[in-house]
Amino acid sequence: RPTVGVLALQGDVREHLSALTRSGAAAVPVRRPEELATVDGLVLPGGESTTMDKLLRAFGLFAPLRERIAAGMPVFGSCAGMILLADRVLDRPADQQTLGGIDMTVRRNAFGRQVDSFERPLHAPALEAGGGLLHAVFIRAPWVEEAGPGVEVLATTDTPATPPGRGPGEGTGRIVAVRHGSLLATAFHPEIGDDTRVHQYFVELVRENAVAATQHSSI
Ligand code: GLN
Helix, strand or coil: CCEEEEECCCCCHHHHHHHHHHCCCEEEEECCHHHHCCCCEEEECCCCHHHHHHHHHHCCCHHHHHHHHHCCCCEEEECHHHHHHEEEEECCCCCCCCCCCEEEEEECCCCCCCCCEEEEEECCHHHHCCCCCEEEEEECCCEEEEECCCCEEEEECCCCCCCCCCCCCCCCCCEEEEEECCEEEECCCCCCCCCCHHHHHHHHHHHHHHHHHHHHHHC
16 A cells, blocks of 8 residues: 655645545545655645645655655645646745646636636546546636657546636636656545545655566666
């Protein structure tokens, strides 16, 4: 059973811990560098990315987490977590930093101020595990404005319904789930509700990564 941490500085930590446990992981909250050192993978929950950036630095987690990401640890970021994993961010305060790791440009609060939240079915073949469309919950969500060549697009807002945007049609065809190596990010919140398929996908990624690391070190 892989040990998967949830960054527990802010956001819906409990829901992620529960979804990870239901997905077969040993799930633990992470607040300190010593705790980070024990996990095989980490979830960055939704919340507020500017606050999380500041808290990461205040808790001495920013640099160690960057090192773990560079060393290949799987990380799943949802919403604010997606922003933290982006190499580039639009519509951010000048002093906001990110951990980075995914070669993408993310726009904060992209789906528009007039509609802070919405839910919609989402077509995401890699994440559906034969169970049909995902039910995606967006809360002041970002979208991926541009993704580099190494980034696999897992879901866009193309089908079957059109979400809101800043102007007519702007929310359509937007990238809202990506994978780059062992980093996974969604603009929506899969920890809300009973559907654990995204967490199962991530736990499997962590498991594969841990097995590969063990094989590597025994050669
Ligand atoms: N709008 C938030 C931010 O910019 C993200 C919202 C969320 O995580 N639900 O960090």
